[in-house]
Amino acid sequence: MKLAIIGSGYVGLTTGACFAEVGHDVLCVDSDQAKVKSLRGGSVPFYEPGLEAMISRNAALGRLRFGESVAEAVENCLALFIAVPTPPHADGSVDLHYVEKVAREIAGSLREYRVIVDKSTVPVRTGEKVAQTIERYSKQKAEFDVVSNPEFLREGSAIADLMNPDRIVIGSSSERATAIMKEVYGPFRTPMLITDLNSAELIKHASNSFLALKISYINMIAQICEASNADVLLVAEGMGLDRRIGRSFLQAGVGWGGSCFPKDVSAFIRIAEELGCEFRLLKEAASINEEQREHFLKKIREEIWLLRDKTIGLLGLAFKNNTDDTRQSVAMALAESFLKEGAVVRAFDPKAMAKAEQLLPKLQLCSCGEDVAAGADCVVVATEWEEFRDLDWLAMKKRMLSPLVFDGRNLLDREKMAAWGFSYRGVGR
Numbered sequence: 001m002k003l004a005i006i007g008s009g010y011v012g013l014t015t016g017a018c019f020a021e022v023g024h025d026v027l028c029v030d031s032d033q034a035k036v037k038s039l040r041g042g043s044v045p046f047y048e049p050g051l052e053a054m055i056s057r058n059a060a061l062g063r064l065r066f067g068e069s070v071a072e073a074v075e076n077c078l079a080l081f082i083a084v085p086t087p088p089h090a091d092g093s094v095d096l097h098y099v100e101k102v103a104r105e106i107a108g109s110l111r112e113y114r115v116i117v118d119k120s121t122v123p124v125r126t127g128e129k130v131a132q133t134i135e136r137y138s139k140q141k142a143e144f145d146v147v148s149n150p151e152f153l154r155e156g157s158a159i160a161d162l163m164n165p166d167r168i169v170i171g172s173s174s175e176r177a178t179a180i181m182k183e184v185y186g187p188f189r190t191p192m193l194i195t196d197l198n199s200a201e202l203i204k205h206a207s208n209s210f211l212a213l214k215i216s217y218i219n220m221i222a223q224i225c226e227a228s229n230a231d232v233l234l235v236a237e238g239m240g241l242d243r244r245i246g247r248s249f250l251q252a253g254v255g256w257g258g259s260c261f262p263k264d265v266s267a268f269i270r271i272a273e274e275l276g277c278e279f280r281l282l283k284e285a286a287s288i289n290e291e292q293r294e295h296f297l298k299k300i301r302e303e304i305w306l307l308r309d310k311t312i313g314l315l316g317l318a319f320k321n322n323t324d325d326t327r328q329s330v331a332m333a334l335a336e337s338f339l340k341e342g343a344v345v346r347a348f349d350p351k352a353m354a355k356a357e358q359l360l361p362k363l364q365l366c367s368c369g370e371d372v373a374a375g376a377d378c379v380v381v382a383t384e385w386e387e388f389r390d391l392d393w394l395a396m397k398k399r400m401l402s403p404l405v406f407d408g409r410n411l412l413d414r415e416k417m418a419a420w421g422f423s424y425r426g427v428g429r
């Protein structure tokens, strides 16, 4: 089927590539001319494992094209997926102007039946507004349906998540649109849940907030473990064996970050408020998340006293492993705090250094993980990159002023670190 994706960022580009991979004919549109140019030249503006190869394979087969014109997309493609940003306003509510603009652009070119599919994360009832907008601005009064199809991919494993999702949610009350969506997703052979438009929109916010809540819960348990000499890894394992709870998203750490959880949790609190429901539980999850970072910083200050004129070796800048994305990264927030308190920060991240440098030019970027240890008063693990486990920790110890390691992700082997002579502090143990 001929499909268009409007907005070729993390979600749009990866979704477009995966649709092409299963045989659809895909046009990825973006308003950023420089981005379109570089995509046409075969380079992907961010790091996502496997994406560049998938794009070049499908582009070579002629199944994946890039453009700037929404009008071209509307003219040629039966289903138009909207994957533009939905950033937060200062008060936490969602800025929907990108979505609204695309709706008006689609309306301007609509001449025959099209399915307009919202993939951006939006407040419940946005689909209704999109439909009203298209209706209002469409001159030809052509038929169309608006569908909600929220996206659940995680950065760093986006292709695997898209090719093999847990579920596909389709919010539509139109049989015609639902049949088209079933055809689009036919090749994925995954459970499909068909709901009304509003429920589908809510499923996205309810899911993200629940996951953030789960992490805040285990982070609070981690604080209780520290105060009671218990081990959060064992507690999480014991809880996770209960299939009703499950082990995933019970990894205690320095808190959740990224382009989604912080903004979506704030948005959901505001959405609930506007609907007359105070979401106290979620407000608490957000404040536990802030506290968790502060709690970690306090632990570092307790050990090394003042940060001023100290050198901190920082492992990790991305908001999680396998990505170069530093948006709302807790590792970056920690780096900023260290710098503000007068420390020198020697940092390394396998993929996020270029983006981090733009945001925090005072960082001393190192050429490998081991290098952060040179002259360091302590090393902090802030992002869960697996490869940090395999660094030459003994060589690093020799280069440090004192063998102190704060593992904000419980990534390293505590027993090994102790045997190698490190003073090691994890989270919740």
Ligand SMILES: NC(=O)c1ccc[n+]([C@@H]2O[C@H](COP(=O)([O-])OP(=O)(O)OC[C@H]3O[C@@H](n4cnc5c(N)ncnc54)[C@H](O)[C@@H]3O)[C@@H](O)[C@H]2O)c1
Pocket: 006, 007, 008, 009, 010, 011, 012, 029, 030, 031, 032, 035, 083, 084, 085, 086, 098, 101, 102, 119, 120, 121, 122, 151, 152, 153, 154, 155, 259, 260
């Ligand atoms: N990043 C994720 O992991 C993820 C996962 C699920 C859902 N989401 C949601 O998906 C949406 C997109 O997120 P993202 O991370 O892909 O954003 P992004 O910023 O990486 O990409 C958005 C793209 O849309 C383009 N754009 C903006 N206005 C446009 C217009 N009028 N016409 C064409 N292109 C336009 C931008 O130039 C940009 O390239 C958001 O609502 C986000 O919450 C993100």
Ligand SMILES: O=c1ccn([C@@H]2O[C@H](COP(=O)(O)OP(=O)(O)O[C@H]3O[C@H](CO)[C@@H](O)[C@H](O)[C@H]3O)[C@@H](O)[C@H]2O)c(=O)[nH]1
Pocket: 121, 151, 152, 153, 154, 155, 156, 208, 211, 215, 248, 249, 250, 251, 252, 253, 254, 255, 256, 257, 258, 259, 260, 261, 264, 319, 320, 384
């Ligand atoms: O047990 C855990 C799991 C995650 N994290 C942190 O939580 C944040 C988010 O991680 P993750 O959910 O893996 O990455 P995202 O790419 O932000 O994906 C989330 O946000 C996307 C955007 O909405 C959704 O599509 C995904 O389903 C949802 O998992 C990161 O800072 C992680 O370090 C933890 O601290 N402990």
